[in-house]
Amino acid sequence: MARMTKPRDLPEKICPCCNRPFRWRKKWARVWDEVRYCSDACRRARSTLNASKKSGTLS
Numbered sequence: 001m002a003r004m005t006k007p008r009d010l011p012e013k014i015c016p017c018c019n020r021p022f023r024w025r026k027k028w029a030r031v032w033d034e035v036r037y038c039s040d041a042c043r044r045a046r047s048t049l050n051a052s053k054k055s056g057t058l059s
Contacts, residue, residue, distance in 0.1 A: 015042050
């Protein structure tokens with residue numbers, strides 16, 4: 001029987017959008033080095049924020 005990995009032993013990163021920690025997930029196994037955001041919502045919010053910064057319409 002395979003040993004289960006405890007959640008505390010998984011790698012962790014900090015989301016640059018919400019500044020919350022998020023842990024490795026099996027679906028990210030092949031692209032973990034490329035994962036930057038904890039969720040699609042943060043990824044979309046970040047790209048929207050970057051677009052408004054470039055255009056100078058930051059509220």
